Amino acid sequence: MNFQEKWRKLLLPLxxxxxxxxxxxxxxxxxPFLQDRDRIIYSSSFRRLARKTQVHPLVRNDHIHTRLSHSLEVSSVGRSLGAMAGYFLRRRDELPEYAAPEFPGQILEAACLAHDIGNPPFGHAGEFAIRDWFGDPAxxxxxxxxxxxxxxxxxxxxxxxxxxRVVNVVENNRDQGGFRLTYPTLASMVKYPWDSWQSRTRSGKCKFNYYQAxxxxxxxxxxxxxxxxxxxxFARHPLSLLAEAADDTCYRIVDMEDARELDIITLADILKVVEPLAPSLRL
Known part of the structure; x- marks a missing residue:
């Protein structure tokens, strides 16, 4: 199977x-991928991300990133990475005949908007609280x-x-559930293509991407x-790697704004971190 045949399947807008x-x-x-984006943006699950802080829980400063503002920033970076990938594939003549070079960027924009849509309040501390509750013998x-x-x-x-689960079942539950997103968008959201049982037995870590249901x-x-x-x-979708890169870019660089806003770090600390990327920056 050549690369164009592979991408014909990977971008299939089922x-x-x-x-x-x-x-x-x-x-x-x-x-179809722009429709995915709109279905996510207009959903109540996406709006609820505005009530969840990104990194620093229980802060009173309203300039701090929320999961919603973080997701918007990640989607912007993801769209740019996807657009570059789409035009790269077109130059190599690897895009299938039905696909526009903008499609990878549109897929990533939608996937990145939804990448944190299942996170509970209080960041990863919320995940640990839920695990601890179910792990309590009582x-x-x-x-x-x-x-x-x-x-x-x-x-x-x-x-x-x-x-x-949210994008496939919980939303629109009166209509049998889910946003009915395209397969490439769903696959691009998946960072860990295995279930919880496989995660525990293989690595002992609670990192997985779907429940048994x-x-x-x-x-x-x-x-x-x-x-x-x-x-x-199962292998990861290639675009999921760009979604992860977009998330990491925002998490590791843009979210330093919050630490600066809360006086946890200084501007000099930020410049020291980003200097390898932008050597010309100075105080």
């Missing part, structure tokens, strides 16, 4: 819960009746897996995009 793709009706001005009644793999979902609660959805999406390996596990 929509979860949809009925296939009519390539003759693909409108670059209103592509609360075992709630999970002991479940199969062991399902118990692991509760005791290893992760915002990434909760995000996959959504395992069927996950497998359908990743198989359709050609991401199931010969070993039977």
């Amino acid at each position: 929509r979860y819960g949809g009925s296939g793709v009519d390539f003759k009706k693909l409108d670059p001005a209103r592509s 609360n075992h009644t709630y999970v002991n009746a479940l199969e062991e793999t399902y118990q692991s979902d509760f005791r290893c609660f992760d915002g990434n897996a909760q995000g996959f 959504e395992a069927g959805i996950f497998e359908e999406v990743f198989c359709a995009l050609g991401l199931k390996t010969r070993r039977g596990d």
Whole structure:
């Protein structure tokens, strides 16, 4: 299989819960991936990110990043990275005939908007609180009746897996659930293409991207995009690596603004960190 054939699958604008793709009706001005972006932006789950701080919990300073402002910044970086990738693929003649070079950027914009949509309040401390509650023997009644793999979902609660559940099940639950996002957008959100049980047995860490309840959805999406390996596990979508890069860029650089705003670090500290990227910056 050549690269164009691989990208033909990886960018295939199938929509979860949809009925296939009519390539003759693909409108670059209103592509399926732009529709993904809009479905996320206008959702209540996305708006709720405004009430969750990004790094520093329990602050009274309203200039601090929230999960919503962080997600908007990540989507901006992701769109730029995706656009560069799209035009790079076009120059190499690796884009499929139906795909515009803007498609990777649009996919990443949508995926990055939703990348934190399942995170609880108080950042990663919220994840630890939920895990501790379900790990407390006094609360075992709630999970002991479940199969062991399902118990692991509760005791290893992760915002990434909760995000996959939100976009596929929780939102629009009166209409059988989910935003009905395209497969490339869903796959580009996935940083850890395995479940909680696999995560615990392989690495002992609570980092995974789908619960047992959504395992069927996950497998359908990743198989359709050609991401199931010969070993039977799943590979990451190439664009998910750019989504992670966009997140890391904002987390490691832009979010230093918050530490400066809270007088945790100084401007000199920031300049020292970014000097390798921009040597001309001086106090």
